[in-house]
Amino acid sequence: MGIRLGCVADDFTGATDLANNLVRAGMRVVQLIDVPPPGAERPVDADAVVIALKSRTVPAADAVGASLRALTWLRSAGAEQIYFKYCSTFDSTPAGNIGPVTEALMDALGTDFTIATPAFPDNGRTVFKGHLFVGDVLLSASGMRDHPLTPMTDPNLVSVLGAQTTRAVGLIDHTVVGRDATAVRARIDELREQGAGIAIADAVSNDDLVRLGAAVRGMPLVTAGSGLAIGLPANWGFTPSHAAAQLPPPGGHRAVISGSVSAATNQQVQEFLRTGRPAFSVDPLRVAAGEDVSGEALAFAEARLAAGPVLFYSTETPEAVRTVQTRLGAAEAGELVERTLARVAEGLVRRGVRQLVVAGGETSGAVVRALGITGLRIGPQIDPGVPWCAAALPGGDTLHITLKSGNFGGPGFFTDSFALLDREVS
Numbered sequence: 312m313g314i315r316l317g318c319v320a321d322d323f324t325g326a327t328d329l330a331n332n333l334v335r336a337g338m339r340v341v342q343l344i345d346v347p348p349p350g351a352e353r354p355v356d357a358d359a360v361v362i363a364l365k366s367r368t369v370p371a372a373d374a375v376g377a378s379l380r381a382l383t384w385l386r387s388a389g390a391e392q393i394y395f396k397y398c399s400t401f402d403s404t405p406a407g408n409i410g411p412v413t414e415a416l417m418d419a420l421g422t423d424f425t426i427a428t429p430a431f432p433d434n435g436r437t438v439f440k441g442h443l444f445v446g447d448v449l450l451s452a453s454g455m456r457d458h459p460l461t462p463m464t465d466p467n468l469v470s471v472l473g474a475q476t477t478r479a480v481g482l483i484d485h486t487v488v489g490r491d492a493t494a495v496r497a498r499i500d501e502l503r504e505q506g507a508g509i510a511i512a513d514a515v516s517n518d519d520l521v522r523l524g525a526a527v528r529g530m531p532l533v534t535a536g537s538g539l540a541i542g543l544p545a546n547w548g549f550t551p552s553h554a555a556a557q558l559p560p561p562g563g564h565r566a567v568i569s570g571s572v573s574a575a576t577n578q579q580v581q582e583f584l585r586t587g588r589p590a591f592s593v594d595p596l597r598v599a600a601g602e603d604v605s606g607e608a609l610a611f612a613e614a615r616l617a618a619g620p621v622l623f624y625s626t627e628t629p630e631a632v633r634t635v636q637t638r639l640g641a642a643e644a645g646e647l648v649e650r651t652l653a654r655v656a657e658g659l660v661r662r663g664v665r666q667l668v669v670a671g672g673e674t675s676g677a678v679v680r681a682l683g684i685t686g687l688r689i690g691p692q693i694d695p696g697v698p699w700c701a702a703a704l705p706g707g708d709t710l711h712i713t714l715k716s717g718n719f720g721g722p723g724f725f726t727d728s729f730a731l732l733d734r735e736v737s
């Protein structure tokens with residue numbers, strides 16, 4: 312039998328976030344890094360496969376190409392429904408990539424309608440009257456307005472998505488989602504008749520997501536943050552379980568790589584520094600000037616790893632990031648930092664790090680690729696949306712790794728995560 316749910320995630324932290332919610336809802340999930348090459352073994356005993364792409368901030372045509380390759384693979388694995396996962400803060404620009412990828416998947420699946428909702432109430436992301444809230448404030452008033460690659464300045468998702476797609480975008484509002492799945496289906500029929508191709512769906516609670524999940528049973532494509540995953544597995548009879556969260560015992564040294572510049576990560580770095588633990592700051596301007604910053608970082612690690620965790624971070628305040636971007640360009644600065652942190656991660660693993668926290672979606676993509684990881688097993692949840700995972704390194708060793716979305720996790724995440732690993736997995 313093939314898989315039930317085939318998922319395409321536009322970044323790596325987002326992929327583990329989605330896999331985590333599916334596992335908690337009772338599915339056996341395999342997470343793959345990029346589309347497997349032809350001839351690669353197919354996962355067995357999986358109810359869902361999540362393919363993690365790094366397609367959020369690449370040119371739209373590249374994101375579409377990668378997503379369609381993932382779709383082809385998932386369909387050949389038997390997926391009955393496709394889930395396009397993007398960020399709970401709807402990270403995108405007028406050029407995409409949420410709109411173009413959604414349209415391309417719809418065309419390839421021959422479907423004329425899908426829903427879109429980034430709601431993830433467990434992490435404070437709610438959608439009301441089509442407007443996205445982050446905690447108590449509108450998206451445009453949250454730290455996302457300063458995101459280095461996808462600044463979000465309009466909280467009205469109907470207009471944000473409308474600017475990225477040729478299809479008409481409608482709204483399934485809370486008065487409908489708050490009722491039941493039948494009411495949602497009736498609203499979908501109405502929107503279809505009016506010519507809409509995509510509907511932003513309100514959701515302010517997990518109950519809303521459960522109702523939405525039931526309403527989209529059988530819909531060829533759904534698009535969402537990870538929240539909708541709470542409501543989908545029940546469509547195939549899955550019930551919540553902890554059985555899927557078993558990982559092998561951890562070993563080796565501990566380190567944290569942080570390339571996220573989000574508000575939550577800034578707080579986590581400050582908290583780590585406050586405890587007086589060892590930390591090395593990666594300065595993009597020094598890297599750009601040709602200095603061997605990754606070499607220095609690894610020299611710093613040598614004597615300190617045994618008593619880790621050791622933190623390596625480029626995390627800075629929005630003002631400092633703007634200064635760097637003005638000098639180097641936003642995309643160039645991002646790439647430079649990602650490349651440097653990925654090199655540090657490679658060196659750390661060579662020096663015996665086997666428990667690694669990575670903060671930031673783009674950063675996680677760069678690190679996981681550099682380490683040659685091709686798949687992840689999902690383990691216990693540290694904070695909503697962030698699980699520990701286990702990966703096989705190319706040499707055969709196991710690496711325990713967690714990919715922390717920039718805005719997720721409590722202030723003590725960089726140490727609490729290791730404490731949880733000790734408690735739950737050892």
Ligand SMILES: Nc1ncnc2c1ncn2[C@@H]1O[C@H](COP(=O)(O)OP(=O)(O)O)[C@@H](O)[C@H]1O
Binds near residue numbers: 674
């Ligand atoms: N000090 C810095 N100056 C400029 N850009 C930076 C700096 N630190 C990190 N970046 C870049 O900012 C981007 C952060 O994105 P990401 O890793 O996805 O974090 P988040 O999950 O918070 O969005 C990455 O491309 C990263 O390389």
Ligand SMILES: O=C(O)[C@@H](O)C(=O)COP(=O)(O)O
Binds near residue numbers: 322326397537718
């Ligand atoms: O949906 C979310 O918020 C996360 O799963 C996610 O995609 C995070 O992306 P980054 O903030 O770039 O880590």
